[in-house]
Amino acid sequence: MRQMIQPWRHIFKLDPDRELGEEELAAICLSGTDAILVGGSTGVTYDNTIDLLSRIQQYELPCALEVSDMEAIVPGFDVYMIPMVLNTPDPAWMTGHHRKAIERFGSLIPWELLLAEGYIVLNGDSAVARLTAAECSISADAAGAYAQIADKLMQLPVVYVEYSGRFGDMDTLRTVRESVEYSRLFYGGGIIGREEAEQAAALCDTVVVGNIIYRDIEQALLTVDAVKKTPQIHLD
Ligand code: 1GP
Numbered sequence: 001m002r003q004m005i006q007p008w009r010h011i012f013k014l015d016p017d018r019e020l021g022e023e024e025l026a027a028i029c030l031s032g033t034d035a036i037l038v039g040g041s042t043g044v045t046y047d048n049t050i051d052l053l054s055r056i057q058q059y060e061l062p063c064a065l066e067v068s069d070m071e072a073i074v075p076g077f078d079v080y081m082i083p084m085v086l087n088t089p090d091p092a093w094m095t096g097h098h099r100k101a102i103e104r105f106g107s108l109i110p111w112e113l114l115l116a117e118g119y120i121v122l123n124g125d126s127a128v129a130r131l132t133a134a135e136c137s138i139s140a141d142a143a144g145a146y147a148q149i150a151d152k153l154m155q156l157p158v159v160y161v162e163y164s165g166r167f168g169d170m171d172t173l174r175t176v177r178e179s180v181e182y183s184r185l186f187y188g189g190g191i192i193g194r195e196e197a198e199q200a201a202a203l204c205d206t207v208v209v210g211n212i213i214y215r216d217i218e219q220a221l222l223t224v225d226a227v228k229k230t231p232q233i234h235l236d
Pocket of ligand 1: 209
């Protein structure tokens with residue numbers, strides 16, 4: 001699975017709890033993006049997830065589920081991304097829900113399709129920050145230290161800098177970039193057009209674009225080309 005996500009430079013994140021017309025979905029899936037990530041912090045159910053999956057499956061691109069609710073784990077995705085929130089004092093979001101899911105599903109879990117994401121949640125006003133009680137007012141160095149826990153100690157396949165709803169601090173992202181050697185570095189949050197897409201793309205491996213799909217699809221579509229044309233900065 002690590003190899004599958006390796007070429008993903010741009011991802012659209014679709015929320016099963018939000019409406020997207022057929023035409024818009026087609027435009028997103030045919031945009032040249034590398035994959036669709038299905039997920040959301042609230043209102044994600046089995047029914048709305050399976051409905052969205054079956055619509056996306058008309059197209060030929062990889063589709064991943066970011067698991068946020070045990071009740072909404074739908075079979076049929078290519079990959080299952082499992083968030084582990086690093087900067088929360090609440091162990092439920094690090095291993096607690098995970099333990100319960102393993103106890104419940106046991107041998108049904110297709111381990112070969114799972115990839116863990118070390119989440120660093122940095123927008124205190126976001127739903128994910130409220131839900132997980134993440135400590136978002138941390139320094140860039142602290143974010144970098146969390147990234148090293150994920151990258152070097154836990155050896156997670158993905159480190160995810162998450163500013164959901166707001167464009168993040170690029171100096172912090174740069175510090176995280178300098179800290180990550182082995183994991184794939186995802187960035188998401190507040191990418192509303194080419195400019196933000198280019199800035200984030202220079203510093204991370206994979207850019208995740210969410211909200212703007214539902215607010216201004218034309219701008220959302222422009223982020224694909226912006227990301228693909230931006231070379232990554234190589235820091236020494
Ligand atoms: C959310 O990282 C994604 O999980 C994308 O954030 O919705 O702000 O684009 P936005």
